[in-house]
Every structure is written in C-alpha cells, then in structure tokens.
Amino acid sequence: MAAAKTARGRIAPLAEEDTLSLGERAYRRLRESIVQGVLPAGHKISERSLAVELGISAQPVREALRRLEQDGMVVTLPRRGTVVAEVGPAQLGELGRIRAALEGVATALAAERMDAGSIAAIAAILKRMQAGTEARDTDALDEANEEFHALIHRATGNLFLMRSLGSLRAYDNLGRHRAVGSTPRDLPKALAEHKGIVAALKKRDPALAEARMRHHVLRSLVTNGVLPPPPRKERRT
Amino acid sequence: MAAAKTARGRIAPLAEEDTLSLGERAYRRLRESIVQGVLPAGHKISERSLAVELGISAQPVREALRRLEQDGMVVTLPRRGTVVAEVGPAQLGELGRIRAALEGVATALAAERMDAGSIAAIAAILKRMQAGTEARDTDALDEANEEFHALIHRATGNLFLMRSLGSLRAYDNLGRHRAVGSTPRDLPKALAEHKGIVAALKKRDPALAEARMRHHVLRSLVTNGVLPPPPRKERRT
DNA sequence: GGCTGCCAACTGCTATGGCAGTTGTCCATG
DNA sequence: CATGGACAACTGCCATAGCAGTTGGCAGCC
Numbered sequence: 001m002a003a004a005k006t007a008r009g010r011i012a013p014l015a016e017e018d019t020l021s022l023g024e025r026a027y028r029r030l031r032e033s034i035v036q037g038v039l040p041a042g043h044k045i046s047e048r049s050l051a052v053e054l055g056i057s058a059q060p061v062r063e064a065l066r067r068l069e070q071d072g073m074v075v076t077l078p079r080r081g082t083v084v085a086e087v088g089p090a091q092l093g094e095l096g097r098i099r100a101a102l103e104g105v106a107t108a109l110a111a112e113r114m115d116a117g118s119i120a121a122i123a124a125i126l127k128r129m130q131a132g133t134e135a136r137d138t139d140a141l142d143e144a145n146e147e148f149h150a151l152i153h154r155a156t157g158n159l160f161l162m163r164s165l166g167s168l169r170a171y172d173n174l175g176r177h178r179a180v181g182s183t184p185r186d187l188p189k190a191l192a193e194h195k196g197i198v199a200a201l202k203k204r205d206p207a208l209a210e211a212r213m214r215h216h217v218l219r220s221l222v223t224n225g226v227l228p229p230p231p232r233k234e235r236r237t
Numbered sequence: 238m239a240a241a242k243t244a245r246g247r248i249a250p251l252a253e254e255d256t257l258s259l260g261e262r263a264y265r266r267l268r269e270s271i272v273q274g275v276l277p278a279g280h281k282i283s284e285r286s287l288a289v290e291l292g293i294s295a296q297p298v299r300e301a302l303r304r305l306e307q308d309g310m311v312v313t314l315p316r317r318g319t320v321v322a323e324v325g326p327a328q329l330g331e332l333g334r335i336r337a338a339l340e341g342v343a344t345a346l347a348a349e350r351m352d353a354g355s356i357a358a359i360a361a362i363l364k365r366m367q368a369g370t371e372a373r374d375t376d377a378l379d380e381a382n383e384e385f386h387a388l389i390h391r392a393t394g395n396l397f398l399m400r401s402l403g404s405l406r407a408y409d410n411l412g413r414h415r416a417v418g419s420t421p422r423d424l425p426k427a428l429a430e431h432k433g434i435v436a437a438l439k440k441r442d443p444a445l446a447e448a449r450m451r452h453h454v455l456r457s458l459v460t461n462g463v464l465p466p467p468p469r470k471e472r473r474t
Numbered sequence: 475g476g477c478t479g480c481c482a483a484c485t486g487c488t489a490t491g492g493c494a495g496t497t498g499t500c501c502a503t504g
Numbered sequence: 505c506a507t508g509g510a511c512a513a514c515t516g517c518c519a520t521a522g523c524a525g526t527t528g529g530c531a532g533c534c
Contacts, residue, residue, distance in 0.1 A: 023518090046484085048485085057518060057520075059517085060519095062300075062486080062487085063300060066300055066303065067303060077526095078258065095397060098339065098398060105334050105338045158328070158332075158335075159309045160309045160404075161335060164401060167397075260487080260488090284517095285514095294488055295516095296490095297487085315495085315516065316496060316517080317497085317515065317516080318514090
C-alpha cells in the first residue's frame with residue numbers, strides 16, 4: 001500500500017498533493033501504519049513529535065488519534081500519553097467473530113436491496129476468482145476478495161456497517177500479517193463458498209446469504225489460525 | 238457507588254466525573270441532545286456558534302463532531318457545514334438488525350467467560366425484572382433492562398463491542414422516542430426471553446445464548462414497531 | 475545507602491487567530 | 505423584470521501558543 005516503507009516506529013511525512021483534509025490523511029496513514037506493523041503494539045505516540053514527523057500541526061494529529069481511539073487501535077491516558085493498543089490473539093479472535101456477524105447482516109441486507117448492476121458486478125468478480133483459483137494467483141485472489149466484500153458492504157448503503165467493517169477488516173490484515181507466510185488457505189473451498197453466497201444473493205434469500213457469509217468468514221478465520229477449530233457441531237435454537 | 242471502603246487513615250480516590258476533558262463532555266452532551274430530539278435531524282450545527290453556546294472553544298467541539306461523524310450521527314460537508322444525520326425508519330431498522338447481531342455475539346462471548354459473580358449479578362437483575370413485570374412498573378423494567386444488557390457487554394471485556402453497542406443503543410432510544418407512548422410491549426414474553434438467556438449463560442452454551450439474545454432483540458424491535466413482522470419462518474443452512 | 479523533595483522536560487488539552495473555500499445577498503447591467 | 509457578478513458573511517480547517525498535569529532524575533538530607 002501507500003504507507004511509505006520506513007524504519008520501525010518512524011512515519012514518513014505526508015504528501016501535499018491530495019485534497020483530503022490533513023486530519024483524514026493522518027488518520028488513514030496512522031491506521032495503515034498500525035496494521036502494517038510499522039507502529040508496533042505498545043509503541044508510545046506523542047502528538048507533537050508525530051506532528052513534526054508528518055510535517056503538519058499537532059491538531060489534525062490529535063484528531064486522528066481520537067478517532068483511532070474510538071476504533072480501539074490506540075489508548076490514551078489523559079496527560080500521560082498515547083499508546084498503540086495491544087491486540088492479542090484472543091482479542092483478534094473476538095474481533096473476527098464480530099466481523100463474521102456483521103458481514104452476515106451486511107450480506108442479508110445486500111440480498112434484499114442489491115440492484116441488477118451490482119449483482120452483475122459481483123458475478124464478474126466471481127469469475128475472476130475462478131480464474132485466480134485455477135492459476136493459484138493469490139495476489140489477484142486477495143484483490144478480488146477485497147472487492148467482493150467491499151461491493152457487498154457498499155450495496156447495503158449503511159454507513160455504520162461500512163465504517164465498522166472497515167475497522168474490522170483492518171484488524172484482519174493485522175492478523176494475517178502476524179501469521180506471516182503460514183497461510184495455506186483452502187482456495188477451492190473459499191471459491192465454492194463465494195459461489196454459494198452469490199447464488200443466495202441472486203435468489204434474494206437474506207437468511208441463506210447471511211448464514212453462508214458468516215460461515216465463510218468464520219471458516220477462513222479458522223484456516224488462517226485466528227480462530228480455533230469449532231469444538232462441536234452447530235446448535236439449533 | 239459511595240465512598241470506597243478504605244482502611245483507617247486511608248484516603249478514598251477522587252471522583253473522576255469532574256475531570257473529564259471538554260471534548261469528551263461535548264461529545265456526550267451532543268450525542269444525548271441528538272438522541273433526545275433536542276437537535277432534530279437536518280439541524281445545522283456550526284462549530285463556532287455551538288462553541289459559544291457551550292461556553293468553550295471551537296476545538297473540543299470540532300473534536301466531538303468528528304467523533305459523532307464516525308458514529309454516523311452527523312454528516313459534514315467540507316467547508317459547507319455540519320448537519321445532524323437523517324435516520325429514517327428504514328435505517329433505524331437496519332441498525333436494529335445490526336444491534337441484534339452484535340448483542341448476539343456479545344452474549345456468546347459472555348457465556349464463555351462470565352465469572353460466577355457476574356452470573357449472580359445478572360440473576361439478581363432477573364429477579365428485579367420478575368418483580369417489575371408483575372408490578373407492571375415499566376420504569377423499573379427499563380432500568381433493569383439497561384443494566385441487564387450493560388452487564389453482558391461488560392462481561393465480554395471487548396472494547397470494540399462495547400463502543401459499537403453503546404452507539405447502537407443510542408439509536409434505539411431515538412427509535413423509542415419517536416414511537417412516543419405507543420409501546421404496548423409484551424412484558425411477560427420479554428421476561429421469559431431474559432430468563433432463557435440467563436439459563437443459557439449458566440449452562441455456558443454460547444451458541445444457544447447467542448441465538449436467544451438475537452431473537453430477543455429482534456422480537457423487541459418488532460413489537461416496538463422498528464422492524465416489520467418476520468415474513469417467513471426461519472431458514473436453515 | 476536510602477529516602478525525600480524539587481525541578482526540568484515531557485505529556486495531553488484548550489484557546490486564539492487566521493486561512494481558504496462556500497453561499498447568499500444586493501446592486502449594476504442588459 | 506430578469507440576469508450576472510462582486511462582496512460580505514458565513515463555513516470547516518489548520519497553525520501557533522500557552523496551560524496544567526505527569527514523570528524521571530538529581531541534588532540534598534537523614
């Protein structure tokens with residue numbers, strides 16, 4: 001991604017071409033730096049020093065830190081300092097389960113209101129996934145997977161959902177970043193699940209789409225080592 | 238929550254309500270004002286004028302507005318203004334479904350890690366609910382209900398969950414505020430559901446607890462008129 | 475040596491001022 | 505009367521400066 005490759009704990013100054021507000025740019029940059037591991041957990045962050053590193057004032061930095069705090073990515077003790085939050089394996093698992101639930105409702109909503117154009121678009125993405133799976137092109141698959149979920153999120157038209165899932169997917173990247181190299185994902189299985197989800201979307205069956213999406217996310221978390229294998233069979237109400 | 242029990246000669250810690258940052262106080266105040274209807278949807282908010290109303294600087298106000306924007310309660314068009322977000326019935330329903338899902342995972346997590354003390358506490362709350370239901374004391378019931386869910390949220394120990402559910406419950410209050418007076422809730426049914434949830438917690442059955450909690454929230458949303466009655470029977474995967 | 479108290483160097487937090495866009499109004503012009 | 509353009513009054517956004525706690529270390533005393 002754009003996050004400049006720098007020494008551990010150091011942040012490169014912001015480019016000034018963009019039209020986004022400095023606070024917004026600082027927010028994204030910091031979030032990226034955290035999930036990429038540039039700012040490791042427990043690392044102390046000073047509003048002032050970070051401001052001079054980014055080449056901006058302390059104000060937008062502070063604003064970004066407040067938002068990151070609301071995301072749970074940093075914690076700040078008043079008048080004492082701000083620290084990158086520790087996210088242990090247990091918490092990563094919890095966040096994964098939360099994400100699975102939210103992706104589920106997102107898919108349910110999408111199944112209800114998705115227009116024909118979006119369905120065609122997601123079908124196209126599915127085709128790319130098929131090709132990527134046969135070619136074992138994990139990079140292309142990752143990109144397609146990103147678009148796949150992003151499209152569903154956008155289809156819901158729900159801002160809260162999109163924001164929350166955005167934060168949670170960031171954590172997901174962090175988890176994958178930790179399990180470095182050891183991602184022996186079961187590609188065909190993921191493809192089949194994606195197909196099933198798209199089928200449910202086409203059938204406009206919210207409950208089915210939700211169940212399949214949730215199962216898909218949970219299973220992928222298990223194969224990624226974020227979650228332990230399910231202890232038992234599923235439970236019925 | 239009176240003065241902490243301390244040994245002779247020891248001094249109890251100071252209350253910390255007084256020392257909250259202005260930004261934090263502005264955030265809470267604004268959020269409260271929005272969900273209470275004091276600041277109706279579409280109302281324009283100016284950082285400066287709001288600052289003088291609150292008797293503080295524009296900075297903390299801006300900070301609070303950014304956080305509210307992340308919550309989805311206000312939207313701000315750059316260099317044009319900030320307005321409190323429109324939350325129509327449809328969106329309210331979506332947020333309700335999201336909340337149901339999150340309350341579900343929260344309860345699942347709680348079922349896994351709740352200590353004996355918390356279980357005893359929630360059993361006590363349940364007893365109060367029983368009494369309140371028999372006495373038709375809706376005020377006491379609302380209070381107990383609040384504590385009931387708050388206790389579960391806290392039991393998860395998950396900050397992200399607690400923050401998200403905090404925002405979503407605010408929306409819930411807003412929804413109830415709109416359906417003024419017309420809350421003919423089915424009290425005994427809610428009580429039975431709460432009992433079932435506590436039973437699942439005691440059995441430490443996460444899947445069961447989750448399903449029951451989710452169903453409970455969804456049903457209560459339906460009886461409150463936030464969600465339409467379910468169109469069909471539940472679906473199996 | 476070990477403890478106490480002070481001081482400088484931090485920290486987050488807030489106030490003030492000013493910049494650059496946006497909008498609405500009012501007057502001059504066709 | 506209708507139209508267009510400039511000006512004033514907004515807006516959000518950012519930089520600077522200074523306040524008030526917190527911390528760490530170092531001198532001075534027991």
